[in-house]
Amino acid sequence: MQKTSSRALRKFEKSLPIALLRSREATTRLFKPFIDSHDLTMPQWRVLRALADADALDAKTLAERCVILPPSLTRIFRGLTQRGLIEQVECNDARRHMVRLTERGRAMFEDVVQESEPSYSKLAEAFGQERLDTLLDLLNDLRDTVQTMSDAPQQNTETRRVAGRR
Numbered sequence: 001m002q003k004t005s006s007r008a009l010r011k012f013e014k015s016l017p018i019a020l021l022r023s024r025e026a027t028t029r030l031f032k033p034f035i036d037s038h039d040l041t042m043p044q045w046r047v048l049r050a051l052a053d054a055d056a057l058d059a060k061t062l063a064e065r066c067v068i069l070p071p072s073l074t075r076i077f078r079g080l081t082q083r084g085l086i087e088q089v090e091c092n093d094a095r096r097h098m099v100r101l102t103e104r105g106r107a108m109f110e111d112v113v114q115e116s117e118p119s120y121s122k123l124a125e126a127f128g129q130e131r132l133d134t135l136l137d138l139l140n141d142l143r144d145t146v147q148t149m150s151d152a153p154q155q156n157t158e159t160r161r162v163a164g165r166r
Helices: 016-036 042-052 059-066 070-082 103-127 129-151
Strands: 086-089 098-101
Touching: 016 042, 016 103, 042 059, 042 070, 042 086, 042 098, 042 103, 059 070, 059 098, 070 086, 098 103, 103 129
Parallel strands: none
Antiparallel strands: 086 098
16 A cells, blocks of 8 residues: 655645634634633533524434533533533433423523624624635535545445555
8 A cells, every 4th residue: 555645745734624623722712701601611501502402302412413422411411400501301212311401501591692692793794704604504514524424335445454464
């Protein structure tokens, strides 16, 4: 198998994972103070944010939507429940753990949104609302494309290791 020369690699500044990480860090810094002021972690906020768009969600759906591993989600549920921000919902399927926002949780969500909305509006104005909408669409398309690629069986047999060969 031919080894790729480091010269053939794209420049560090053009690395997609690095660009995505830098953008994530920059936008997180913009909104984190509003989340911190309510004594929330970013993962807790993601759960509240996801639940604000739904009546109730199960743990599996929340883990996928919020990009949180199930063991971490269990701890997040515990903390948010103790604070009275979420509550468990009865479900016919005992295997599913369903939760929803409480009135207190919805009020906190609304507070954070009201506090952060001016920053979001400034971002949309500075970057351009149309460009921001396009970026969000493109990021979702990129995610779907990568997931489709990951789900497809690997067809490149050259990259498979052959017994006794490295």
